[in-house]
Each structure stands twice: as structure tokens, then as C-alpha cells.
Amino acid sequence: MKEIIEESEILAMLASEQTKRKAFSWIMKTYQQKMYYHIRKMLINHDDTDDVLQNTFLKAWLHIASFRGESSLSTWLYRIATNETLDFLRSKKQTNEYVDIEDTLALSLQDTSYFSGNEIELKLQKAILLLPEKQRLVFNMKYFDDITYEQMSEILETSVGALKASYHLATKKIEKLILLMD
Amino acid sequence: MEINDNIRNEVGNKVPFTTPDNYFEEFSAKIEQLLDKQEESNQVINLSLWQRVQPYVYLAAMFIGLYVSITTFVKPSIQQKQKEQELVELAIQKELLLDEIDEYALYELLSYNN
Numbered sequence: 001m002k003e004i005i006e007e008s009e010i011l012a013m014l015a016s017e018q019t020k021r022k023a024f025s026w027i028m029k030t031y032q033q034k035m036y037y038h039i040r041k042m043l044i045n046h047d048d049t050d051d052v053l054q055n056t057f058l059k060a061w062l063h064i065a066s067f068r069g070e071s072s073l074s075t076w077l078y079r080i081a082t083n084e085t086l087d088f089l090r091s092k093k094q095t096n097e098y099v100d101i102e103d104t105l106a107l108s109l110q111d112t113s114y115f116s117g118n119e120i121e122l123k124l125q126k127a128i129l130l131l132p133e134k135q136r137l138v139f140n141m142k143y144f145d146d147i148t149y150e151q152m153s154e155i156l157e158t159s160v161g162a163l164k165a166s167y168h169l170a171t172k173k174i175e176k177l178i179l180l181m182d
Numbered sequence: 183m184e185i186n187d188n189i190r191n192e193v194g195n196k197v198p199f200t201t202p203d204n205y206f207e208e209f210s211a212k213i214e215q216l217l218d219k220q221e222e223s224n225q226v227i228n229l230s231l232w233q234r235v236q237p238y239v240y241l242a243a244m245f246i247g248l249y250v251s252i253t254t255f256v257k258p259s260i261q262q263k264q265k266e267q268e269l270v271e272l273a274i275q276k277e278l279l280l281d282e283i284d285e286y287a288l289y290e291l292l293s294y295n296n
Contacts, residue, residue, distance in 0.1 A: 021217070028213060032206055040199050050209070057213050117198025124193045144195050174189060 011069045024064060027073060028057055034074070034145075035081045041140045042085045044105045044129075046114050052088050056081045071154055078147075078155045082137065089133065102129045120178075127177035131170055138163055139170040 013023035035056055040049040059080050067076055096104075106129045109115060109122060117125065128136055137156065141147045149160045156163070 028210055032209060037197050061217060114200040115198055116200045120193050121198040144197055
């Protein structure tokens with residue numbers, strides 16, 4: 001499977017019923033880690049991330065016929081994963097009306113069995129959790145994944161200018177928050 | 183950008199989350215299994231034409247049966263009742279007519295005829 005690199009080849013494979021599953025397996029193996037960490041940075045908890053990642057790939061498979069290659073595979077998957085993550089957070093907020101989800105996530109940061117960061121990394125994660133949802137997404141995508149504003153604009157359907165402003169604001173807030181935590 | 187650089191220099195941009203051992207290998211396998219199951223259930227759903235129209239045929243047969251039983255058993259008894267009702271009404275009308283005839287006039291009529 002490693003020999004397949006070109007997206008055009010994948011598109012051709014997706015077009016045929018015989019090779020569709022093989023192409024999807026390749027997509028899954030290639031992008032699962034990227035998508036996992038994209039979701040995990042928003043949800044913190046591993047089990048929740050696992051559920052959302054599963055939904056992301058099942059949805060991708062369901063709509064694979066509609067993927068025509070207008071955007072890159074990565075952009076398309078990021079968009080599905082982002083929507084699934086935001087939907088998950090929305091439903092969690094609806095079921096826990098009186099609980100601040102971000103506070104719960106911040107608390108679970110220390111409890112989570114799969115957190116490998118040091119003290120300063122913990123502070124950064126806590127500061128990120130204090131940002132509004134969209135700003136959090138923008139910050140994570142730029143800071144950790146180094147996604148270009150153009151790609152981010154396609155994923156989040158927001159203008160490049162607005163994304164730049166959002167990232168700038170987020171970094172300012174985070175710096176202040178980290179200082180306050182010291 | 184310098185603010186971003188301050189954080190980056192101090193904290194770095196390593197994602198501080200880990201996963202259980204072999205998580206990604208197991209995840210792919212799990213999704214593959216789910217897709218296999220989905221494909222199997224899709225095959226089960228691929229019914230023949232007869233299997234697809236069967237419920238509608240049964241429904242149509244049921245309505246035909248219902249229509250036949252109504253026309254055979256229920257309709258005649260309704261007609262019978264209607265006839266009986268008409269006879270009763272006729273009898274009542276006759277009775278009323280006889281009541282209305284003056285007895286003296288009747289006697290006169292009978293004697294005139296004789």
C-alpha cells in the first residue's frame with residue numbers, strides 16, 4: 001500500500017467498485033493519526049476521540065462517492081473530522097447544560113492516562129481550553145499542525161483574513177493566560 | 183508572530199497526548215470489520231423483485247378479499263333490511279289511509295254501488 005502516493009491514483013481507485021475498498025484502506029491508514037490528534041486536541045479524552053474518529057471514517061466511507069477531488073483528501077477529511085468534533089461538543093454541552101465542558105476537559109487533562117506532557121505543556125493545554133471553540137481550532141491547526149491559512153480557510157469555510165486575526169488573538173490570550181498561571 | 187514564537191520557544195509544539203499500545207493498528211482493523219459488516223448487511227438488503235413487491239401483493243389480496251366478503255355477505259342483508267323497512271312503511275301508510283276514511287261516507291259509497 002505504501003507505493004501509492006498520488007491522489008489522482010487514489011481517485012481512480014475510488015471510482016472503481018473493485019478497488020474502492022483498497023483505496024479507502026489506504027486513506028484510513030495514511031490519515032488516521034493526523035485526524036486522531038486533530039480531534040484529540042479538541043476533546044482531550046482518548047475514548048471520546050476514538051468514538052469521533054470512528055464516526056469520521058465511517059462518514060467518509062459513506063460519502064466517498066461524492067469526493068471528486070476538488071479539494072485535497074486531507075482537507076476533505078479535516079472538514080469531516082472538524083464537523084464531527086464540533087457536533088460531539090455541541091451534544092455534550094446539551095446533555096450537560098449546567099456543567100462547563102471546557103472546565104471538565106481542563107480537569108481531565110491531569111487525570112488522563114494518555115497525557116505525556118510536562119508542566120509547561122500542561123499549562124499551554126489548559127490555556128488553549130480557555131479559548132472559544134473556533135479560536136481553539138484555529139490555534140491548534142496552525143500551532144501544532146502548521147496548516148496553511150489557505151487550507152484552513154477551505155476546512156473551516158472562513159476567510160484567510162479572519163483566520164489570521166483569530167490566530168493572532170489566540171496567541172495573545174494564551175501568552176497572557178500562561179503568565180497568569182505562573 | 184513574535185508572541186507565537188515566544189510560546190513556541192518556551193513550550194514547543196509537540197502534541198502531549200499518547201494513545202494505548204497498537205491503537206492505530208487496531209483502529210484500522212476495527213473500521214475494516216465495521217465496513218465488512220455494513221457490506222454484508224447491504225447484500226442482505228439486496229432483495230429480489232418478488233421479495234420487494236410481496237408485501238404490496240399481500241396487501242392488495244387482503245383488500246380484494248375484504249371487498250368480496252362485503253359484497254357476498256354484508257350487502258344482501260342490508261338490501262333485505264331495506265326491503266323489510268319499505269314493507270313496514272307501506273303497511274303504516276295503508277293503515278293511516280283507512281283511518282282517514284269516514285265510516286259514513288264508506289257506507290254511502292257501498293250502498294250507492296249496490
